[in-house]
Amino acid sequence: MMPPELENAIYGMLATPVLRTAEKHGVFARLIEGGPAGSEKLAGDLGLDRDTLERMMLLLTALRVLDLGDAGDFRVPAAVRPYLDRREPLFVGGFLEHLAEETSARLGRLDGYLKEGRPAEAAAPFGEVYRDEETMRAFMTAMWDLSYGASTELVTLAGLDGTARLVDVGGATGPFSVAALRAAPRLRAVVFDLPAIRPLAEETAHAHGLADRLEFAGGDFFTDELPAGDCLAFGYILSDWDDETCVELLAKAHRACTAPGRVLIMDRLFADDRTGPPATAAMNLVMHLEMAGRHRTAAEFAALLERAGFTDCEVRRSGGEKHLIVGHKNRR
Ligand SMILES: C[S@@+](CC[C@H](N)C(=O)[O-])C[C@H]1O[C@@H](n2cnc3c(N)ncnc32)[C@H](O)[C@@H]1O
Structure with a gap:
């Protein structure tokens, strides 16, 4: 059988x-x-x-x-x-739509990538994802569905009570920031993302009654410096990029981080021997087809953090697929 x-x-x-x-x-x-x-x-x-x-x-x-x-x-x-259930924070409908409509349309590339490698022009992923207003909105919905439910637990794992200003790098419409602001009433947050995201991010901040504490800063994290804060968050960002780009982004975060401060990486984690979990292995292949990155083990993230100047790296695993890796700057 x-x-x-x-x-x-x-x-x-x-x-x-x-x-x-x-x-x-x-x-x-x-x-x-x-x-x-x-x-x-x-x-x-x-x-x-x-x-x-x-x-x-x-x-x-x-x-x-x-x-x-x-x-x-x-x-x-x-x-x-x-x-x-469409009413629940863990709802995966938008993410399913992305997999079924966008990812599946790119599966045909596997054969060519396998024979000739991934072409150099495939290295600027977001132009394709944001080719028009509709695909951009759909991607934002997918990101919200993928991240908002998970963020409640990640916020608890991060412990944001002593944090003053969170900078949510590539924060999209703010799934992590919204969860963080709800849990920590004295916190202020800024979502830093591409300028095209502004109207959707502001819509979300208003819808959640958080417009007074959640600000949007439009920019390009490759050409601009990041806004300053005592906590910089990277949710599903580093998995979009190769190691050198990740170190560049984390070094920018180190410069923008007021001391003592922290960086929070929130991403999928491969098991140390990379035998799973299956969702991480699947999305590792999707990252190759849609983005320019890959998924990593905890030790690989720790190495990136150290190269960028962060110390005392800690891994805090959630009960879901998105975990937390913390790096410190001038830890007390
Ligand atoms: C995979 S999504 C992650 C969204 C969110 N942080 C989360 O955890 O769900 C990547 C985000 O990075 C943003 N992004 C991509 N390139 C960027 C750039 N050059 N500068 C600023 N943001 C960028 C995208 O617009 C998108 O919101």
């Missing part, structure tokens, strides 16, 4: 588009908000083709994303629910 691991790998290509399509058409929202339902009822409620819907739901059931009861009713299991 075929090992289940190989079977999963062979049929895995169906999982992301089926999940994304079901999410897009409100299947999970209907099951979560309206309760368990059979495919006929569900197809009627959502105006979808029953046969197609049932096949998709049977696949999701086999993948254990859905449960199927004896009466033929599908339900979303409790452990899966927060990730598929």
Whole structure:
């Protein structure tokens, strides 16, 4: 019999588009908000083709994303629910959309990259991600979905009570800053990101009632210096870039960091022997297709921090996929 691991790998290509399509058409929202339902009822409620819907739901059931009861009713299991519920901070819909629409369109590049390496012109990733207003908005939604839920735990791990000014480098619409400001009432934060992000970032600050404490600074972290603060955060930034660029960015952070101060790297971590976790290995390949970076082990991040002048590196693991690595400047 075929090992289940190989079977999963062979049929895995169906999982992301089926999940994304079901999410897009409100299947999970209907099951979560309206309760368990059979495919006929569900197809009627959502105006979808029953046969197609049932096949998709049977696949999701086999993948254990859905449960199927004896009466033929599908339900979303409790452990899966927060990730598929549009009202929850852990909701992954925007990230799924990114994987299904953007990442999958780039998978065809693998063959060429494998034979000839990644071409030099692929080194400026954000021009492609931000090719128009719609793709930029979609990317920001994906980043929010990927980072906001995780940030609540990361803020606790970081312990921001004694921090005065957080600089969220490449902070996007501020998933980490918003979580940080909610947890630490005396904190002020500045999101530093490309100027095009400003309207979306300001919209978010207003929507969360944080416009008085969350500021946006538009700039380019390759050509501009970073705003000053006693805590500089890099959430899913260093995984976009190669080691030399990371050291350059961290050295900028070291200059901008008032002492005593800290840098927070928040990113996926490979296990020390790089045998997993699977999501990190998958996104390591995605970084190669979409960005110019890779995922790293804790020791690799510590080495980058030391090269940039930070000391006393600490790794604080979360219960999720995004972990915290702290580097200090003039630690007391
Ligand atoms: C992968 S996203 C990470 C977003 C957020 N920090 C998080 O943890 O979800 C990378 C961010 O870096 C920003 N960025 C990319 N190049 C930049 C540059 N040259 N200067 C400033 N920000 C940049 C992007 O606009 C984007 O918001």
